[in-house]
Amino acid sequence: MNKRITSTTLYEQALDVIVGGVNSPSRSFKAVGGGAPVFMKKAEGAYFYDEDGNRYIDYLAAFGPVILGHAHPAVTQAIQETAIDGILYGAPTSKEVEFATMLRDAIPSMEQIRFVNSGTEAVMTTIRLTRAYTGRNKILKFAGCYHGHSDLVLVAAGSGPSTLGIPDSAGIPTSISQEVITVPYNDIPALKGALAKWGDQIAGVLVEPLVGNFGIVPPAPQFLEQVNELVHQAGGLVIYDEVITAFRFHYGGIQNLYGVEPDLTALGKIIGGGLPIGAYGGRRDIMDKVAPMGPMYQAGTMAGNPLSISAGIACIRELSKEGTYQQLDEMGARLEEGIRSSADKHGVQIMLNRFGGALTVYFTDQEVFDYDTAQTSDSEQFGKFFRLMLEQGIYLAASKYEAWFLTTAHTDQDIAETLKAVDISFSKMESH
Ligand code: PMP
Numbered sequence: 001m002n003k004r005i006t007s008t009t010l011y012e013q014a015l016d017v018i019v020g021g022v023n024s025p026s027r028s029f030k031a032v033g034g035g036a037p038v039f040m041k042k043a044e045g046a047y048f049y050d051e052d053g054n055r056y057i058d059y060l061a062a063f064g065p066v067i068l069g070h071a072h073p074a075v076t077q078a079i080q081e082t083a084i085d086g087i088l089y090g091a092p093t094s095k096e097v098e099f100a101t102m103l104r105d106a107i108p109s110m111e112q113i114r115f116v117n118s119g120t121e122a123v124m125t126t127i128r129l130t131r132a133y134t135g136r137n138k139i140l141k142f143a144g145c146y147h148g149h150s151d152l153v154l155v156a157a158g159s160g161p162s163t164l165g166i167p168d169s170a171g172i173p174t175s176i177s178q179e180v181i182t183v184p185y186n187d188i189p190a191l192k193g194a195l196a197k198w199g200d201q202i203a204g205v206l207v208e209p210l211v212g213n214f215g216i217v218p219p220a221p222q223f224l225e226q227v228n229e230l231v232h233q234a235g236g237l238v239i240y241d242e243v244i245t246a247f248r249f250h251y252g253g254i255q256n257l258y259g260v261e262p263d264l265t266a267l268g269k270i271i272g273g274g275l276p277i278g279a280y281g282g283r284r285d286i287m288d289k290v291a292p293m294g295p296m297y298q299a300g301t302m303a304g305n306p307l308s309i310s311a312g313i314a315c316i317r318e319l320s321k322e323g324t325y326q327q328l329d330e331m332g333a334r335l336e337e338g339i340r341s342s343a344d345k346h347g348v349q350i351m352l353n354r355f356g357g358a359l360t361v362y363f364t365d366q367e368v369f370d371y372d373t374a375q376t377s378d379s380e381q382f383g384k385f386f387r388l389m390l391e392q393g394i395y396l397a398a399s400k401y402e403a404w405f406l407t408t409a410h411t412d413q414d415i416a417e418t419l420k421a422v423d424i425s426f427s428k429m430e431s432h
Contacts, residue, residue: 001391004038006051011036026063032383032398038390043070045409048395056395057414061405063397064212064244065269067328068318069409075273078314082306089306096304099313103271103279106252106316107242109261110281114290115304119243119268120148122278123206125298126264127152129280130204130237132289132296138201140194140236142185144371146213147206147241147266155180185211185370186220191230199234204264209254212244214374214401215360216353224260237286243268243278248405249328249356251320273315275308324408328357331406331415335359338419345423346430351377357406361385374401381429388425394418 014021022028022037029037038056042049046069048056061067068075100113116122127139127150139152147153154169155177181198183190185207195202209224211217231238240262245254247270255261264282271277281287289296302308318324336354339361343350351362362368362377363385382400389396394417396404 001393002052002054004036004050004052004054007039008036010039010051026397026399026402029398031379031400032386037398038395045069045071046407046411046414054393056390056393057410057418058395059404059406059418060395060397060402061407062274063269063402064248064405065272065274067248067270067405067407068273068315069407070274072273072315072318072409074314074318075311078273078310079275079307082310085306087305087307088302090301093304093306093309095306095309095313099309099316100279102313102316103267104281107246107256107265107267107281109255109263109283110265110279111284112287113279113281114287114298115309116278116280116298116300117276117302117308118148118278119241119266120150120278121300122243122266122268122280123147123153123239123241124150126239126266126280126282127204127206128298129264129286129289129296130239132294133286134203134235134237136201136203136236138179138181138198138203140181140183140191140198140202140205140231142207142211142371143182144185144214144374145206145208145211145241147208148243151176152180153206155182184372185217186223187370188223188226188230191227195230195234199236202231202234202236204237204239205231206239206241207262208245209240209242209258209260209262210245210249210355212248212358212403214371215362215368215377216355216358216403217368217370217374218353218355219258220369224255224258228260228262237263239264239266241266246270247316247319248358250325270315270319271312272308273311273313275311276302277308277312318408325356327408328406331410332357332359334412334415335404335406335418338415339422342419342423342426346426348381348426348429358403360401360403362400377401384429385425388428389421392421392424394421 039051041051048058151172242253246267250257266280268278291297349365363381364376366373366376368374377400
């Protein structure tokens with residue numbers, strides 16, 4: 001591995017002109033002991049190439065979207081062909097209709113859809129919509145779930161904010177945070193308690209149906225069914241934030257895998273094929289409240305732009321191919337098995353949560369089923385592991401709360417190389 005001299009120089013320059021040197025806090029190495037993050041020059045398939053000539057096997061997948069690997073020919077071609085015809089119209093196109101139809105076919109609870117530009121926007125708008133529809137103000141969310149950076153959902157958020165030790169963001173008035181109730185994930189008694197107290201004021205309950213933001217944490221049996229039943233009894237609406245999960249584990253959402261339908265769904269990440277996108281949608285009678293049909297305003301200059309839509313169509317079409325998710329699951333299983341056996345061999349205490357082609361390694365002896373248990377993962381040990389892997393050319397997210405994401409570009413050889421690096425890392429962690 002070459003010394004990352006160029007990365008260090010670029011980081012110094014970046015620190016002067018870009019706040020914190022990065023354009024999103026999770027890209028900094030603050031949660032793994034600090035220092036210069038790796039500046040990337042190129043990415044292709046499962047690999048990153050940095051500015052100093054090093055190659056890495058990438059398990060970040062850009063925090064989820066890059067499920068086909070980098071620079072996938074189908075996506076690249078769609079972007080190139082579309083760009084020639086103009087990249088932004090501000091007028092409708094046939095591609096938007098085609099893509100909305102594809103998404104609705106895959107996720108039928110999204111009877112009507114609106115495209116936006118990010119997951120943050122999608123979730124933010126579903127919240128406004130639940131308020132517009134119910135005439136209520138309060139929102140309930142689950143501790144540690146991350147739903148973007150809009151005011152209402154930065155209360156007890158996971159992912160970036162918790163990693164950086166900011167449980168709550170500055171700049172959010174208490175008049176807003178007071179409208180947000182937070183209960184632990186997978187905790188039905190706590191949900192019942194909150195609904196008993198505030199049920200008639202709650203407009204919507206926001207949930208990651210399978211958590212990706214304090215690592216991969218699946219819902220407990222009947223959790224999603226009970227959320228639906230209890231929230232509907234109280235007269236509120238259920239919003240699924242499937243920004244990470246949609247098309248990650250299956251052609252559709254987690255809602256289709258578990259057979260439980262929310263009233264509204266927020267999408268992002270994968271559905272843009274790597275370009276900026278978000279989408280929200282749901283029951284027609286609720287979506288009727290959105291302008292220009294109804295009184296709830298939401299708009300976007302870039303929304304539904306031809307490039308994002310074309311890249312999204314190309315990506316989703318690739319994912320619909322037979323065997324995609326089986327391949328991701330099999331690779332995930334192989335990674336899981338190898339990581340577990342190395343941990344056993346070297347006496348490193350881990351808990352591993354995996355769902356299909358995504359997994360999280362927690363350095364703890366506690367089973368992880370909510371944010372509190374996820375927090376027991378040892379940050380120092382994770383930091384050590386992260387650095388050892390990086391020096392062997394394996395790029396993981398720089399946070400103990402993130403997932404490893406497999407892509408269809410990863411090969412058996414990549415998995416073998418990764419497991420070798422895991423084994424060496426654990427052997428070094430054992431001896432220190
Ligand atoms: N919801 C979830 C579940 C997410 O994981 C994220 C981003 N990590 C968001 C919303 C926000 O999406 P974006 O970063 O595109 O605004």
